[in-house]
Structure formats: structure tokens, C-alpha cells
Amino acid sequence: MRSLITKAALALGLAYPIPAYSAEFYNQTLDDGTEAILIMGDIVEGDEERFRELSIRFPHAIVGLESDGGQLIPALEIGRLIRLRGYETAVLGEDICASACALIWMGGVRKTLGRNAGLGFHASYLDREGRLVESGAANALVGRYLTQLNYSEDTVLFATLAPPEEIWWLNEHTRELAGVDFEQDQPDVANAPTPPPIRTAKIPPPAPPAYPIATLGASLRQEGFAARVATSMGATGKLHTAMADHLGKLYASDALIARAEKEMAAARIDFRSQPDAAGAILLRLSNRLVMNGLARLPQKDVNTFFVYYSAIIRSEGRTCEVSLSDEGKVQLAEFRYVQALGDEHLYEYMRIIRKSIEAEAAESPPRITLGPDQVGAAETAWQGVLLEAVQDDGWSEEDFAIASSAWDNPTESNRVMRCSVLKTMIPAIATMEGMAGDWFRRVYLTYVQEAL
Secondary structure, X not given: OOOHHHHHHHHHOOOOOOOOOOOEEEEEEOOOOOEEEEEEOOEOOOHHHHHHHHHHHOOXXXXXXXXXXXXXXXXXXXXXXXXXHOOEEEEOOOOEEEOHHHHHHOOOOEEEEOOOOEEEEOOOEEEEOOEEEEOHHHHHHHHHHHHHOXXXXXXXXXXXXXXXXXXXXXXXXXXXXXXXXXXXOOHHHHOOOOOOOOOOOOOOOOOOOOOOOOOHHHHHOOOOHHHHHHHHOOOOHHHHHHHHHHHHHHHOOHHHHHHHHHHHHHOOOOOOOOHHHHHHHHHHHHHHHHHHHHOOOOHHHHHHHHHHHHHHHHHOOOOOOOOOOOOOOOOHHHHHHHHOOOHHHHHHHXXXXXXXXXXXXXXXXXXXXXXXXXXXXXXXXXXXXXXXXXXXXXXXXXXXHHHHHHHHOXXXXXXXXXXXXXXXXXXXXXXXXXXXXXXXXXXXXXXXXHHO
């Protein structure tokens, strides 16, 4: 039988050479008359429809789960159906529910987890010829799903930060860090008749270790550390000087260090012994802080950011190696593209990034929000601007619509189409005029925030 990690790798991609086998669906009536829908085995495409049919037959039910994972999209749809139906979810006994299965469990309006059961999460990723590569697009779908279910940022981080080869387990020790409330064994479900067995890897959830992290700030602020990081990124010459200055100013932010320490404490990561994991957290944190923090900045800074963002998009190749990267690392090319406009523009771009990060980390000043009338006017104006941009770039409306649909199912193969859409959209957003343009740039930021 394939291991848990192998199954997760197979399930979360869109196409693999090894076939996935559909989950088994059972219905049982418990002693108290409650209906139970039991899902066992790998989740594959089409299982969401099988579950939908059962949900119509049993409008009031508890959903029991035992699965090593499965494909992401059908799992998210099952989770949404569970929440829509108001179902409870349960993983009991010594059963394992990991990866996509854990996301299904999160859909329950009331969740039960057995004391000896395992419920585990990791980041979504793709299998590229045996190399597991984290998928930023898939993680964005997971983040949006959990946000729609009213979970917090802490929960999204817990569910998406474990690297491909690891599992983060939810239990009594980690429930507060994960921001997930659940109940212990529910006797009625635990005593239900046992359905046909399923062969699955049983990996006992380990107790979380306590990692010391108090010296993060001191380590980042060591003399010459920022310069060494800039060197490791591949920066040279004037770009190295600018990057070292940029990083040094970021590391000097008490608010940013406090936020980073909080995130690593939640993840139980010691940055000294787990530098790669710590780096992944800091990168994701900084990306989120930049996009969220822009909503707190004056309009002039927002407008300037989009000018530079447009320059980056225009400079990228056919696959948008910076904007669509899922490699989990800082792309130095982003800064090189801005530097091509002039060194003064590079320093200004870095200033806006730092200002955004510091504002969000400190949660001050307050975010600038738009009223419904402003949002409506901005989106109406955008429709006209986008139509003109599509025509100017030589698209037919039909072709642009087809290319835009690639965002609904992001894969490596349609990356060129997604990049082409960005190359039309972002410059158009950056050059929108008047108050409607100012408003829509803020509206677009909210779209990005929802996806992070």
C-alpha cells in the first residue's frame, strides 16, 4: 500500500501516472436513529457528486472520515457541502484523516476527533517527476476555502505551512495554536458497527515538541547578516547594496520580529535547526503582510506600487516567473526589473514594501475601506477599461475569457495563458484614471488578500 506522503503527493496534483481509486461511501443508522455517512479511502474526481447524492437522501447526518487524502478540488467541494448541510464531522478510534481528508473534516459545523485518532495537514503540492513542489495556487484555494468557513489566519497557516514531506497533527496540544475547536470522542459514533475495513497507513500523531525561538530578532540583527542574505539571494553590485539595506531595515522592525516569532511559535519551528521551514514561514508572512499592509497606506503609495507591479509584469517572460512562482523563495528578478527603471525607483519600491509590512505587522494605521457605492463605481469603470485593454492587446473577447478560465484550474501547462491575462490586466489597473482608478486598485487588493 502506498505511504501517506506518496498518496498526498498523488492526490493533490492534477495529473499523475499512478491511478487513484475512489473513496468508499457508506450509510449507517446509529443506535439513536442518527444517520451516518462514512467516507473511506482516497478522494478522487467525481466523489463530490457521490457525496451530494447521499446528502440529498440524508439531510441530517454525521460524516465519519478515514482517508489518507485525495484530490484537492473534490475534497473542498465535499467540505462546502458538509457546511451547507449543517453536518457534523468525526474521526474516531485510531483512524487517520490527513491532507485533503482533514480539509473535509474542517467543513463540519461541529467536529469530533478521537483521542487516538490522527488528523493531519500539510501544504498543497505537485509531483514534478518525483520532485515535490509546493503549489502556491492550490494553497490559495485552501486559504480561501477556510476563510469562507470563517476560520482565522492562524488556522490557514496551520493547514498550509507544513512542507510536503511532513504532517502537522491537530490534537489537544495544538488546537489553540491552530485555532480549531473540536470535541473528543462521541460515544454513539464510536460504538457504531464497523464498516468493511480499509488498508491505510497508520502514522501515530507525535506529541509537539517545545522549540526555543526567543533569539530570532538577535540573530537577524547580527552585524553583516542582512548582507549575507543578500549575497545568498544572488544580488551583486548596486542591487546587493540596496537589498542589504532593505533587509536590514526590515529586521530592525520590532513589530515584524514579534509577528514572525508568533508564527514560528504556532508552527513549533526552531529557526536555528529548521532554517528552511523558518524561511518558508517568513516568506509567506512577508507576502501576506505586503498585500494586506497596502490597504493601510495612502493612495499615492498604492498607485506607485501598481506602477512598479506593472513594470514587473511587462518585463517578465511568457510564464511570469515572478508573479506566478510557486517555488517558495524570493525572486530577485522582481527587484532587477524595477532597478531597470533607475536606482531611485528600486529604493522607492523597497520603501513601499517595507512600509506595507510594518503597517500590517503593527496593525496601524487602520485599513482604508471603501463603501458599497465606491466599490460598485470602481468595478463598473473597470469593466470598460478591461474591454479596451483586451482589444488593444489584440485579444478577442472569447479568447480572453478562455484564457481567464485558466485561473479556475491553475496548472503548469496553462501558466502561459495566466501570464498573458496578467500582462493585460495589471498595466490596465495601474493606468486607470480618476477616483474610480484609485478605488479599483484598492478593490483589486481585496481580491488578492482573499486569495492569500
